[in-house]
Each structure stands twice: as C-alpha cells, then as structure tokens.
Amino acid sequence: MAIEHTNWDNLRLFLAVVRAQSAQEAARRLEVDHSTITRRLHRLEKELGAQLFERTPAGHVLTIAGHRLLEHVEQMENSMVRVGEDIGGERHALTGHVCLGATEGFGSFFLAEQLSHFTERHPGIQVELLIVPRFINLSQREADLAVNVERPQSSGQVCSKLSDYRLRLYASRDYLARHAPITHPRDLRGHRFVGYVEELVFSDELRYLASVVPQAHTPLRSTSVVAQYNVACAGRGLAVLPCFMAAHSPQLVPVLPEVIDVQRTFWIAAPANRRDLARVRALWDFLRDVVARHQGLLMEGCAAGPGE
Numbered sequence: 001m002a003i004e005h006t007n008w009d010n011l012r013l014f015l016a017v018v019r020a021q022s023a024q025e026a027a028r029r030l031e032v033d034h035s036t037i038t039r040r041l042h043r044l045e046k047e048l049g050a051q052l053f054e055r056t057p058a059g060h061v062l063t064i065a066g067h068r069l070l071e072h073v074e075q076m077e078n079s080m081v082r083v084g085e086d087i088g089g090e091r092h093a094l095t096g097h098v099c100l101g102a103t104e105g106f107g108s109f110f111l112a113e114q115l116s117h118f119t120e121r122h123p124g125i126q127v128e129l130l131i132v133p134r135f136i137n138l139s140q141r142e143a144d145l146a147v148n149v150e151r152p153q154s155s156g157q158v159c160s161k162l163s164d165y166r167l168r169l170y171a172s173r174d175y176l177a178r179h180a181p182i183t184h185p186r187d188l189r190g191h192r193f194v195g196y197v198e199e200l201v202f203s204d205e206l207r208y209l210a211s212v213v214p215q216a217h218t219p220l221r222s223t224s225v226v227a228q229y230n231v232a233c234a235g236r237g238l239a240v241l242p243c244f245m246a247a248h249s250p251q252l253v254p255v256l257p258e259v260i261d262v263q264r265t266f267w268i269a270a271p272a273n274r275r276d277l278a279r280v281r282a283l284w285d286f287l288r289d290v291v292a293r294h295q296g297l298l299m300e301g302c303a304a305g306p307g308e
Contacts (some may be wrong), residue, residue, distance in 0.1 A: 010044040011073050013037055014052065019068055019097075019141060029097065074273060095124035096279050101136030101143035102129065104166075106227040106266060109245045110297075111147070114290045118283060125279050133223050134202045138271050144280050145270035147287070149205045153268045159269040163291040165298040167262040168254040170246045171213060174235040182183040182255055188213050194228045197221045208262045209240050210233035243301035245295075266291075 012208050016026040017037065027034040032197060050065035064072065102111050102118050107129055115127050130136065134145035139154055171182075193216040195209040200223050209216055220237065222228055225245070232239040233249045240262065246252045254260075268287060275279050296302035 006041060007044075008076075010047075011076070012038050014044060014069065015073055015077065016040065017053070017060050017245050018062065018066075019099075025059075056171075057065055061284045087109070088094065092123050094278055094282055097126045097128070098145075098279050098283050098285060099130055099143040101138075101146035102131055103147065103149055103266075104131055104133045105229075105242055105245050106129035106147060109242075109248060110228060110294075111287075114287075117290075118286050121286075122279075122282060127283070133225070141271075144274050144277075145268065147268050148267050149170060149203050149266065150262060151265075151267045156272050157213050157269045158266060158272050159160055160277040160288075162266040162268040162287065163295070163298055164265050166243050167208065167264065168240055168243060168246070168257055168301075168302065169260045170232050170241050170252045171237040171255050172233055172249075172251040173252075175232075176240070176253070176255075185213075185256065185259060185307060188216075188238075191217065192220075193218045194220045194222065194237045194239045196225075196228075196230040198222050205264055207269070208264075212260050212262065246298045247297060247301035276304045 013026065013030070016030055017023050020026040020029055023037045023041065030037075033289070041052070046066075048069070050069075051063050052066035052069060053060040054063060055252050087147045091130075100111070100115070109132060112129060115129060119125065119127055130143050135148055135150070136143050138146055138152070138157060147162060152221070176182070179191070180187070182191075193209065193213060195304055196206055196217065196219050198207070198221075201207055209218070220231060222231075225241070229241055229249075230241045231237055232241065233251050235251075238259075240256060246254070268284065270280060270284065291298065
C-alpha cells in the first residue's frame with residue numbers, strides 16, 4: 001500500500017471518518033457535504049487499490065487494509081503536528097478535536113464545568129466529553145484520553161494517577177428528619193439504600209456498599225450513579241456517593257462520616273502515539289492542574305475558594 005503521493009486532504013477525511021465512525025458524522029464535524037466525504041473516500045480507495053471500510057448500518061468499520069492505513073496516517077499526523085510545534089511554537093498547534101472519556105459522576109459533576117474553562121483558554125480546540133458508565137476503550141479509539149477508576153493495564157498507553165477522591169454515605173435532610181437518629185452503624189438496619197446493580201458493575205472499585213453496610217436493603221438499584229444521587233436527593237433512601245457529587249445538593253448530608261470513609265482513585269490514560277499531540281497534552285496538563293486545585297472538593301466536598 002503506497003501512500004507517498006496520496007492527497008493529504010483525502011487522508012485527513014479518512015481519519016475523520018475513522019474517529020467519527022461514520023461519513024455522515026465526519027461531514028458534520030468538518031462542515032462539508034456528506035457526498036464530498038463519500039466521493040473522496042472512493043477516490044482514496046481507488047488510488048490505493050484497497051477497500052478501507054465496510055459500510056454497515058451501524059457505520060463505517062475498518063477493513064484489514066484500513067487498519068494498516070490508519071497506523072501510517074496517524075504517524076504522519078503526529079509528525080505534521082510536531083513540525084508545527086517546532087516552527088510555530090505550541091500555540092500554533094492548539095487546534096483540532098479532542099475526545100475525553102470519563103466516568104459518569106466525575107464527567108457530569110466535575111469535568112463538564114471545568115472543561116468550559118479549558119475551551120475558553122484554547123478556543124481553537126473542540127472538546128467532546130464522552131460520559132459512559134463503563135471503561136473507555138482507548139485501543140478502539142473511543143477517545144483520545146480517558147479518566148477511569150482503575151489503572152489501565154493495556155500496553156501502548158501512557159497512564160498516570162490523577163487524584164484520590166472520597167465517598168461517604170449520604171441522606172437528605174428530609175429523610176433523616178422522618179427517621180430516628182443514626183448514631184451507630186447498627187442504626188442503619190432497616191433503612192432503604194440505593195446502589196449499583198451488582199451483576200452489571202463494571203469495576204470492583206465500585207462495590208463499596210456491601211463493605212460499608214453488609215446486607216443493605218436495596219429495593220432500588222441502578223447502573224447510574226447519577227440516578228442514585230437523584231434518589232438520595234429526593235429523600236427516598238441512603239446512598240454512598242462521591243463527596244464532589246454530594247456537594248452539589250444542599251439537601252444531602254453525610255451519615256456517620258467518622259465511621260464510613262471510602263477512598264478511591266482516578267487514573268488518566270492516553271494512547272502513547274497520541275499523548276504527545278499538543279492539544280492532547282494541553283488537556284492532560286489542564287486536568288492534572290485543575291484536580292490539584294480542587295482537592296478540597298474531591299476529598300471533602302468543599303468547593304475551592306475564589307480564584308482557585
């Protein structure tokens with residue numbers, strides 16, 4: 001497969017379709033006609049003498065030849081970005097699209113607000129926040145970097161500890177007012193709890209309710225920590241929640257905080273061949289900086305002071 005004389009614009013469109021997983025979505029992101037994408041993909045396949053995609057109802061799926069081409073084109077893209085950095089400085093390279101994958105609670109209750117500051121600082125970068133209640137598959141190019149609750153074990157990734165965070169048992173003020181005071185763990189017997197669907201928990205790091213309250217009565221369970229948060233806010237049960245989430249509701253108060261104290265860790269990872277792209281590195285550094293400045297929120301539910 002020879003690509004030395006292939007038009008780079010066509011290769012750029014190829015990359016866009018791979019990352020969007022469909023020609024239609026790629027056209028939307030690039031603000032060009034869908035027919036233009038389709039026509040130029042056909043032209044690229046004809047030039048290379050190989051079919052690059054299987055067109056399926058679910059989108060564009062890479063063929064073996066497509067995977068081989070992708071490796072070469074990503075190397076070319078990385079080289080071009082580094083040339084831009086060397087000649088024009090890092091500011092020159094801070095454009096393009098970055099996809100950040102994150103767990104549901106952290107993505108919704110912490111990252112979403114912080115990323116708005118990042119996009120103001122770097123108006124040339126378009127950020128997509130992928131929030132799902134599962135691990136982000138970086139090897140399948142679901143995202144450019146990801147925040148997970150477990151340290152990734154996959155080869156070919158750059159990984160670093162992002163931050164510890166604390167979880168506590170929470171109930172709403174209304175719920176506590178309707179029940180006898182809870183002053184000891186034995187007082188939790190008979191209370192209603194909301195937790196994860198055990199059979200569908202994607203990480204053992206999330207199996208904390210059973211260790212905090214053995215045999216907890218959970219008439220309602222959900223795969224979504226946001227749903228659990230909403231149930232607790234509504235006064236319909238107790239829930240183990242990250243402090244940074246509970247801080248968003250004045251209704252929620254910690255229950256037995258001197259006894260029930262759970263700590264977990266967020267890890268940040270990116271494919272090694274994308275970690276050094278200027279826009280990815282800028283977001284990586286921003287995330288490390290912003291969590292360092294908000295340790296009070298992550299560990300105790302206390303918001304940072306003015307200007308922090």
